[in-house]
Amino acid sequence: MILASRSAYAVDEPIEIDVLAADVTKGAQLRVDHLGADVRRVAVLETESRVTLAPLDPGGYRVELVNRAGSTIAATAIQVLDPERRFDPVRYGFTTDYRPGRDLAGLTQLMRRLHLTTIQCYDWAYRHADLLGGGRTYADALGNPVDLDTLRAIVEACRSVGSRSLGYAAVYGVGAAEWPRWEQHALLDGDGAPYALGDFLRVVDPATPDWLAHFTADLRAAVEAVGFDGFHLDQYGWPKRAVTPDGRLVDLAQRLPQLIAGVRAGLPESFLIFNNVNDFPTWTTARAPQDAVYIEVWTPHDRLGDLARVVTRARAEGGRPVVIAAYLSVFATAEVAAAEQAARLTMATLFSHGATHLLVGEEGRLLVDPYYVRNWPAETSTIDLLARWYDFLVAHDEILLPQDIYDVTGAYAAGYNDDVDVTFAGTPVSGDAQAGTVWRRVTATAYGLVVHLINLGSVSDPLWDAPQPPPGVTGAGRLRVRLMGASVPEILVGDPDAAGRLEPVEVTVAGTHACATLPQLGTWQVVLIRWGE
Missing domain, CATH: 2.60.40.10 (Immunoglobulins)
Structure with missing residues (x-):
């Protein structure tokens, strides 16, 4: 290694x-x-x-x-890192273990091996509306032990390997002990009861001035006491609209950007990520003053094509790095090989559309549940797989993630255009994530055209959180590219499960087009078409 x-x-x-x-x-x-x-x-x-x-x-x-x-x-x-790039990429991981004396060697090695730039310190606080009220050691709201010395050590461990630490903070959750102070700002359902998460958290208007002042002050105190580099600002995706006890209507799509702006004003140097649960309300928060657009996906975003559309909208709205939290419960319910193939297809979809994936953390554990403490131990084969794919993501960042990459599939591919396309001897090609096809996407990058090929040939239903079979045999792949005068492009092909780097393939000329035979397609292949100066 x-x-x-x-x-x-x-x-x-x-x-x-x-x-x-x-x-x-x-x-x-x-x-x-x-x-x-x-x-x-x-x-x-x-x-x-x-x-x-x-x-x-x-x-x-x-x-x-x-x-x-x-x-x-x-x-x-x-x-x-490019100092001219407005936002650095966010490769996100997590931790949930703050026991006294915890050994952090495994966590720091994972950050280095998977190049994780950001670690979410999930559920570290004493209480949701009283972050630091427990002293140096305490049990969190669900009884898990927390030692602030361990938490500070995690913050320093992140910094030692060039990563940042974000403290988790629910933007409107209030526990029973703190409720009397805030109940006048409750968000009420149609029966007049406060919206609640389980039986221990009720929800308040997140941007009402006295709550926002309290919340921001609590975050500032956490920076001073623990040293966090920023915060992961969480919500639950509901309610969308609600009334307060005095009858005031609260539109969360408008209040949540106000909350983000208020936190930014109070913590101008902190790194901020807000959770758009199930894409709500990305259309209003994506341009709020934060450092990434983060979306936690649930039904009806069940299939690979849904993930692609969520990412595409987020990139268009925000102009910031996009992170998708797609929890793969399949690792807890299916055979490892089938779960690993689901992970491959999920990563191929996200990476090819310009987003990263929150999945892995600790010393090698996977998110299979929205309560991160219920994470899943990854097999060695799974961590090796993730290392290959994250290596590929980092090494090819410039043709995958920058904001000036554009989808040009409709302008370049297929019969009317005939500028660039791929055919396979045994499998049809589609511009959508259709079962039984090779999913083709063409992007324009600063380095040339890029063709993404995702093998859905053996897939009967392109669910991202479901067991998936090994990639099907597509037959020989043939790439055609329209020539520009006498110039013949260089064509390079990369696969995270093969050599892991772009390698040239032989190019021939047939009339007005350059042609190349592609290597056997595994799960995801990236083809770079590069012309000389």
Whole structure:
């Protein structure tokens, strides 16, 4: 194994790679690749455990430890952040364990291995409306032990590997002990009862001035006491509209952006993420002063195409990084291989549409339930899978996530356009996430056209949280690209489950088009069509 020392690097930070592979032999090298180009090689001594790379330009890179014969022994990825990019990518993880004396080695290793830039500290507070009222050690609202010294250690552990920590905070939840102080701001249902989560939290108007002042002051105190870099601002997706005891109508689609703006005014330096539960109300919150657009999806967003549409809307609305919380309960109910294939298809959908995925955290546990404490231990094979896919995401960030990437499928692909398209000998191609097809999407990037191919050939129903079979055999794939004068494009193909980097394929010319035969399609293939200067 090789590991980058940090989840991401500023342009002036030293780039250090820990070499943990036991089989490093004489002549081994670190090979650094940028979008298919070999940009650097550094010799690795047999006794060397940490290698420092000279500065690299902003971008994503794949780093491979190769032996003298050129075979890959281990791989990772690094990202050098672009100071010109308005928002840095958000690769999100979580933690829920704040017991005294907790060993944080597993958490920090996971952050480094999966390049997690942000960790949500879920349910750390004493009470939802009294974040710090428990002293140094306490039980949270559901009885879980919390030691603030452990929490502070987590914050510092995140910083030590270049990641940020966000404290969880429900924006309008009030427990029984605090309720008498806030009940005049209750949000009431049609029977006149306060909206409530279970039997222990009631909901208030989140932007009423005295509550907002209290909530923001509590967050500021948490920054001072614990050191959080920001906050994950949660809501429950309901109610959409409600009345208060004095008969005032509250429209949450309007009040929640006001809340975000109020928190930003009170914590101008904090990193803020707000939870748009089931896409509510993304259309009003996406442009609020926060650092990402985060959406937790539920029914009716059940299928891969639903995820794609949610991401596309969020990117168009917000101009910020998009994070999707799609909890894969399938890991707790199905065979590992079938659950892993569901994860592949979910990640392929999100990554190809320009979003990241909140799924994994702790030392290697998965979110299978909205109550994060009920997480699921991941198999070694699952963490290895996630490492391959997150490496691929980081190394190819510039053709996946930036806001200036546009979907041009309708303008370039299929018969009328005939500018770029793919056919497979044994499987039809579709522009939508249809069962029994290869789902094709074309994007315009700063580096050329990118064709995303997601294999749904063996899928009978493209549910994202359901067991899925191994990818079907699609038959030979053929890519055609309209020529621009005499210039012949370079065509490179990448697959996170194959080489993990973009590799060139042979290009031939047939009349007005360049053609290439593609490697066998696994779950997701990324094709970069690059013309020279």
